[in-house]
Amino acid sequence: MPTITDWSIPGYDNQPILGNTHLPDSGAGGGPDNAIGVMLIAHGFKGYKDYGFFPHLAQAAAMAGLIAHRFNFSHSGMTNHIDTFKNPELFEQDTWRKQSADLKTVIEAVRSSTIAGKGKPLTLFGHSRGGVTTLLAAGESGVGDQLVGVVTAAAPSACSRLDPDTIDMLKRAGKIASPSSRTGQTLYVGRIWQDQIDEDPTWHDPCRAIAEIKCPVMLIHGTDDTTVPLSEAEELHQARPDAHYLAIPGAGHTFNAPNPLPLDHSPPPETQQMIDAACGLALACCNKSK
Numbered sequence: 001m002p003t004i005t006d007w008s009i010p011g012y013d014n015q016p017i018l019g020n021t022h023l024p025d026s027g028a029g030g031g032p033d034n035a036i037g038v039m040l041i042a043h044g045f046k047g048y049k050d051y052g053f054f055p056h057l058a059q060a061a062a063m064a065g066l067i068a069h070r071f072n073f074s075h076s077g078m079t080n081h082i083d084t085f086k087n088p089e090l091f092e093q094d095t096w097r098k099q100s101a102d103l104k105t106v107i108e109a110v111r112s113s114t115i116a117g118k119g120k121p122l123t124l125f126g127h128s129r130g131g132v133t134t135l136l137a138a139g140e141s142g143v144g145d146q147l148v149g150v151v152t153a154a155a156p157s158a159c160s161r162l163d164p165d166t167i168d169m170l171k172r173a174g175k176i177a178s179p180s181s182r183t184g185q186t187l188y189v190g191r192i193w194q195d196q197i198d199e200d201p202t203w204h205d206p207c208r209a210i211a212e213i214k215c216p217v218m219l220i221h222g223t224d225d226t227t228v229p230l231s232e233a234e235e236l237h238q239a240r241p242d243a244h245y246l247a248i249p250g251a252g253h254t255f256n257a258p259n260p261l262p263l264d265h266s267p268p269p270e271t272q273q274m275i276d277a278a279c280g281l282a283l284a285c286c287n288k289s290k
Helices: 054-063 088-092 096-111 129-138 164-173 191-199 206-212 230-239 269-289
Strands: 003-010 016-023 037-042 066-071 122-127 147-153 175-179 186-190 217-222 244-248
Touching: 003 096, 016 054, 016 096, 037 054, 037 096, 037 129, 037 269, 054 066, 054 269, 066 096, 066 269, 088 186, 096 122, 096 129, 096 191, 122 129, 122 269, 129 147, 129 206, 147 269, 164 175, 164 191, 186 191, 206 230, 217 230, 217 269, 230 244, 244 269
Parallel strands: 037 066, 037 122, 122 147, 147 217, 217 244
Antiparallel strands: 003 016, 016 066, 175 186
């Protein structure tokens, strides 16, 4: 079975990026030195590295021969104590720019051997908001040149889905409440999130970014996603017609994965289909790049 290790590196504003690495089994000629490639796994809004299907995705990737890193963004508000958002003040100050910077930091950590995978083909996976972050980062030439594949799951087609009245309230009040049904906490989205979008709407356009990504892209979405409608995946596909596109029948926003989903429990079939597709694209891209 894959080995799981923990790590921490400084992220945006020197806040920690906490991660877990799933290493391929060292038996039968495997292990990190003989890994086929690397997968970085980015969580979404109010998500975290231990949420739902993320450990299963990382484990499946490692069992297929990839080094898989799942991590918390520095301003997610989450730590390794998963019962609460321990740092809600960081959550309030999060932005797309900070998440993109964190993703670049993790990529550099791989490239510099701070975490495992130096010299291996690199793929990105992002769920929901994390999917948008991967698109925005991968659309930049300095990052995109280092990638062989990008997979998004349930990713929105826009960085801001707030209506004008809510945006006005956010700007006047400086923050808006965003309660967590999981922890019972009242979290807040800070004005800086919308201000940065308004300052550079072109950069904050996932449809622009996906069209500029140089490597293969896969878009996975559930047909029953009520959080991010399937139509948003279709918009991204229109912006990148050559992207691999998979709509999973009956799947919701988390592909029907409960939270938590222990590694010794089998994922729902919709979750497994998403995991198989993501790992399949990553493996194909890593093998082709050799």
